[in-house]
Amino acid sequence: VKLRILYIGDGPDKWFARWLEGWKEPDTVIETCGFGSNARQVEHAFKEHLAADAVIRHSVAAERDGFDAVVIGCFFDPGLCEARELVRIPVVGVCEASLHVAATLSAGKFSVLVPRRKSIPRMSENARSYGLGSKIASWRILGLTMSGMIDRERTQCAILREARIAVEQDLAETVCLGCTAMAGQAKDVQEALGVPVLDPVLVGLKVAESRGTLWKRFGISHSKIGGYETPPSDEFMPVLEQASSPAPATKKIGQLIRRIKP
């Protein structure tokens, strides 16, 4: 099926958009927009809050603009619940997607590599609320800041070192890269260690294509009874519009999205 997918998030690299282009299926059109300048490099709950704000606004606009799925490109999955509440189209968090895939690739458990210990409480709460807490062998720490990860070689070394310990000592059978700033670095580690190493951006995208298909062809998306129940639109639309003045929200996204030639 022809799918239009919006990737919300900031790539670790100027070639990031090109990677997405290379990873998608031929029939997929992928567009991207960032979390906004205040929310780049989400490490703290405060920035996660700002990123959630962007996710909320972009998801609502994406649905209006006819997108078939949205990917939240941050391993905290900021705004995942809020966005699912406001739209019907599938919203995929790269962490949620990666953990579910990792679980099915492992007879036993898998490990997640994170830049710093700061992230672990929040992320392991998420893992538990996704239902997958019991599948985590370990959270391993690279000891790198978000900006430190710009040095890709040093990051690669740290990933390789911690992934190896995860596999050998913690008995992880699969390794998840736990930050989109590590995008593009999974393949070499997978080859070096001989276990699946998941790039959250790649996995998020492929899961979004699958969910976009389930939605477009079979009408299956997240439930609208219970936790994702949509609030009355006269409650949230004015708020969304008020904040994004003078330009309406949909326009704003139009501006933010850097179009990639499909």
Place this chain on the structure above:
Amino acid sequence: VKLRILYIGDGPDKWFARWLEGWKEPDTVIETCGFGSNARQVEHAFKEHLAADAVIRHSVAAERDGFDAVVIGCFFDPGLCEARELVRIPVVGVCEASLHVAATLSAGKFSVLVPRRKSIPRMSENARSYGLGSKIASWRILGLTMSGMIDRERTQCAILREARIAVEQDLAETVCLGCTAMAGQAKDVQEALGVPVLDPVLVGLKVAESRGTLWKRFGISHSKIGGYETPPSDEFMPVLEQASSPAPATKKIGQLIRRIKP
């Protein structure tokens, strides 16, 4: 000790501020401010997001203004993690406080009454992440909207009905009112049923007084190593200020806080 406590949240009633006044200890000064007009009656994650925004801004301002503790007056505990990240003074979520107290009042389990089923997934995630998921006998649903709870008599009936079922069928030993809009309604139910019934506003306030004391006299507040690590202030202060222009954030709070005669 003399304590200054900021209660962030909207009372169910014009007499709400008076109740707080009656419930606090003599040496406590309590001031209140709301979540802002967009975030009143938090039922959806979207509004929770807006309420978190208010909690973040007010908590930061409260610390600057010399408050000793902050109470988040919504049973979703919106912004609890974000606020603890940004300030050193104790931040008390009424849900977190109530669940911990309820756990120590019950040899077995306790139940929580919520207005609608919408809230249960989010709140039970919170309960689990507070570590207390295994102590919950049941989440029982009143079948009332937020605005429906303005009718206090009808609300009282629903509370009594569901609390009784919780005690008799679900074997709850304590009952928590799971929404600040039910404030002021616990006492009669407690007398009718003969089990502790917790008013989240009352419990939140008393726990805040206790934590304010631990902080002011003994320097004990939430940990700053790990999940509540503070981001660099040059990252979050500009954002806070930019959003609240033209008036600086602290001023803005000054305006929002309706002072109660201490």
Place this chain on the structure above:
Amino acid sequence: VKLRILYIGDGPDKWFARWLEGWKEPDTVIETCGFGSNARQVEHAFKEHLAADAVIRHSVAAERDGFDAVVIGCFFDPGLCEARELVRIPVVGVCEASLHVAATLSAGKFSVLVPRRKSIPRMSENARSYGLGSKIASWRILGLTMSGMIDRERTQCAILREARIAVEQDLAETVCLGCTAMAGQAKDVQEALGVPVLDPVLVGLKVAESRGTLWKRFGISHSKIGGYETPPSDEFMPVLEQASSPAPATKKIGQLIRRIKP
């Protein structure tokens, strides 16, 4: 990508192969084979054992024949672990796939409908070992035997009845049909109840297409270190061949597979 997928399992209906044809993506070629006459209508562990035997043999042959993924078409996921141990291509169990998808569609929990109570202990063990035990709202029983489910109208009634109770009383936000004999019956129930209702055959197929792509384009399949480690081929190949004499295993499959015009 062009994918060749082997669906192992028996359809509830003569039109079953046609449904698969209608559900797959245009580039997918799907072929099917059954569990063998002894293992039809898997209800007991004994039959599950026989079905696992078929899964083992067909999976090994499928990998040799160049298939890109295998789907195990029984909600017990018989032979899932054994097959993953013996092959590198993705092996998808319809139960595992459905539970993971259901988890991401639900803010809270989801329910599974099973024909009889007999299946619940085994299936809930599986759910727990997939890591998803905490996401299950309830296992609901249709009160139908495997052969009773041939009456599709009566089955539809039972599904609708139990699904409604799951949603209203157990607070399920998504419903899984817990037996491939219910294939083709999800759509109407989804429309009637307004929550996602998952057909395990459909979900198994779509997940297999996604995993086939991850494998064929990105080399990602289940881990071969740990629980899915492959035994020395001189240990298992003779056994596989010995049992399937006179015709070699790969031939045998060639005979069993009813080719569907791609």
Place this chain on the structure above:
Amino acid sequence: VKLRILYIGDGPDKWFARWLEGWKEPDTVIETCGFGSNARQVEHAFKEHLAADAVIRHSVAAERDGFDAVVIGCFFDPGLCEARELVRIPVVGVCEASLHVAATLSAGKFSVLVPRRKSIPRMSENARSYGLGSKIASWRILGLTMSGMIDRERTQCAILREARIAVEQDLAETVCLGCTAMAGQAKDVQEALGVPVLDPVLVGLKVAESRGTLWKRFGISHSKIGGYETPPSDEFMPVLEQASSPAPATKKIGQLIRRIKP
């Protein structure tokens, strides 16, 4: 509020009573009594049993004498359940109190330091039955006997060493001192490590003041329906009296309590 609190337990030091005096709020009157000579230095379940005996008798007498709350000054919380069963006034176990406070100070997990490994099974059972098992990062062992802890300098060294490992390796965000014989040693470690370090005696006392207030002003104490249901008084009063003859139980307590000038 004016509160009378009974602290049952033996201090690690002759200045212990003075510390309690310094830690309480101005309006609190605190009195203390020990577990009896047989039950000093509770390390084994057998001594815990003897200590529970003292807790039962003293709690019943304390309620009669008009106390507003009781603190059990041993990290095994001996007799916590039994005492709550027999009285209506709040009974606070220092372990239960400390674990609940530690949980709210930590975004992630916290560690408990214990003298020897002997205590871990019993205490971790308690932690789990309080509902907080999932919040424990580690139980770390000082390698000291109860009598060894009289050497406060050596104890301080051991605490500092293990607390540091807890924070750095086990990712604890808060540290609990897991024995009242470590009372008075938290503050320096807290300053050295920069995370909250909880003194169980201090936390037990402050929680008792808070619960005493909830009880005295708002009638909230542990539930009397379910696990803490009171037995018929004609069953337990004769037993209590018989054991403490010739002097009645209340007198006996009067003798045991060393009054601290309020």
Place this chain on the structure above:
Amino acid sequence: VKLRILYIGDGPDKWFARWLEGWKEPDTVIETCGFGSNARQVEHAFKEHLAADAVIRHSVAAERDGFDAVVIGCFFDPGLCEARELVRIPVVGVCEASLHVAATLSAGKFSVLVPRRKSIPRMSENARSYGLGSKIASWRILGLTMSGMIDRERTQCAILREARIAVEQDLAETVCLGCTAMAGQAKDVQEALGVPVLDPVLVGLKVAESRGTLWKRFGISHSKIGGYETPPSDEFMPVLEQASSPAPATKKIGQLIRRIKP
């Protein structure tokens, strides 16, 4: 092997000793003693505390007198941990024994019938600490007091009624009678319902014979490193003796034990 087993507990009936005699293996010699007049009909933690006292004293004496195993004849397993701490011979709690056997008889879960709701929090804590919390389908309440259970016909009716609901509604596959006062009533219910119904006295006895054999022939009993580490005997022997003066503890037991003709 020839085994001498001490059953500590009070039978529901004057024929109780005769049942034990009928249930034991030919080579077993069984002797019994009660919990003492104060601790008969253990329903409350207070009585459990008194019963534990008897268990401690009798177990120590039993080891000295050459018994090969001890059975604690109360479904609260009072003093189980304390007794294991003080002796090397196997100590069997009827609840612990019954839950472990029930777990191995059930592919899914089992239910426990208790006289009143009072017992559930304590017993389910025990079940969880034995590691078996996840195997419990339900705790069902007979609605009978301890003394009410003297009417065996009425008790039988209540057992049958609740056991049937456990099997049909809660999907229990095995039923445990959760009080030794129901001894002798399992067999008829087992025949009526067609599922295993466990008599805690019978199961406790048979497990004690098995453990006695493991101990006497193979030297296997509970671990003495960790939680059951024995305290220094100069700490506990004087206490035991002091309490039982003027006659030494072993004598006292000698008096208490009603010998059954072997």
Place this chain on the structure above:
Amino acid sequence: VKLRILYIGDGPDKWFARWLEGWKEPDTVIETCGFGSNARQVEHAFKEHLAADAVIRHSVAAERDGFDAVVIGCFFDPGLCEARELVRIPVVGVCEASLHVAATLSAGKFSVLVPRRKSIPRMSENARSYGLGSKIASWRILGLTMSGMIDRERTQCAILREARIAVEQDLAETVCLGCTAMAGQAKDVQEALGVPVLDPVLVGLKVAESRGTLWKRFGISHSKIGGYETPPSDEFMPVLEQASSPAPATKKIGQLIRRIKP
């Protein structure tokens, strides 16, 4: 009671049958048969599948031949569920039996020693489904293949080394040998370390004697309602017979069983 027990499994040694003879009770007659040549040295799920096949056939034949219990002599417990489904006599898995016994010997947790990491995911799934996951301190790896364990001295060294680490670092209070190829090696390690060390063959046998007695004298065996419900015999008997042609299944066992002089 006189018991006839069938031990299905391959001993690590030519003296194996003699050990069994020495370990059983005088009244027990024990006979043995192997898993068949294809399924010797079960390390992989594929072989476990073959072993299950043998267990199914031998258990059914054993029941017909008048055996009172069956022991599955492989720590994966292959075919445990399938065999219980098909027969009424007790079927004991050596892993299930050992874990339950280990749990009751430990106040805290116990460890299991396995030859290689390959086994851990499957076995820990089993442990969790037996309900005992929370009692496991660690799975420790000997680093030996199945055939490597033929060197008993080297195996003994590895057992001693890992058992010691389990006790000292992982705080295990009991150690389980997690493979029947380690049979006969527990006793020396138990003496060296001073904690119970369980031989799975010995424990499996003694538990089978206990269960055989419960069954023969009291009619208690696994439940036949729920997960172990027997399939209609006209479904499984033809399959069993067909596979074992030309000789019928019961004959076949008669041939396989090497009789040990009772």
